[in-house]
Amino acid sequence: MAKKLVTRYKGNPILTKDDIPYPVETVHNAGVTKLNGRYIMLFRSHLDTGRSIIGLAESEDGFNFKPRAKPFMVPSKEGKFAEYEEYSVEDPRITLLEGTYYITYSAYSRHGVRTGLAKTKDFESVERVGFITQADYRNTVIFPEKINGRYARLDRPHSDISPWSIWISFSPDLLHWGDSEVVIKPERYHWDEMKIGPGAPPIRTDKGWLNIYHGVFPTMDGCMYRLGVALHKLDDPARILGVGDRWILQPEDEWEIVGYVHNVVFTCGAVPEEDGTLKLYWGGADRVMCGGTAVIDELVEVCLTNSRQPQEKIWRK
């Protein structure tokens, strides 16, 4: 059997709707970060309308989380934010950049889904910054530092004529983005052949930016969501050093196999630790939050020594 790259926390699931002090139907797809040594989790919850809001939970050890009494972000009632968040705010990702925590999230409305950007310094209050994509973009993750003087992000536009792929863009100010290029496409007849998208915000390692992404495979029984890894060049993240051939996590526990949407592990966050491990967080079957650990070097090694062959127009060297 292939080596297990992610060790599940024994107490999974780590957060469920029964823990939340206000009515929700699910707890899933959470971004996680650290503030003053404490772990902060922003999690998505479906309401019984089928729409989603974002809650906050805190932890000392990264696995035992206590939710706050009230949601952290609900669809805005103000101006353009009210218009474009009319239905839902979903799938938050958190990046600590120059002392501020930036939150990217999917904003759903009658106009489609686009990426919103919000910021906070303390997770007590939150300020909307703006929308940083047009419609039909999701899964936006911001790199935790400027690269060659510019901010960088990965995202995943929708497409009718190409499998949904991971793109990169750059910005002088986090609001205006451009120089976009496709960087990784799904590989045919592979575990992620149907579509891929960024998961956790990229993590800096000595050998490159570690990108933990999700990939989808269509089966006769619906889609299977798994997680994989890719490594981007440190000083030129539009270039890929390797894409792990194998998945690193797939639905195996019963709450990953059966839920609101069956057979889903979906990440929006991972926290690197000083000992060379990371804590990885994923939604199980769009219903509960799960956690685990991985050794960062092992994930990097999969990208470098067990990589897919570079293929023209699949990923760029």
Ligand code: BMA
């Ligand atoms: C994706 C997103 C995720 C969700 C996943 C599985 O398209 O909507 O939020 O976890 O599907 O349902």
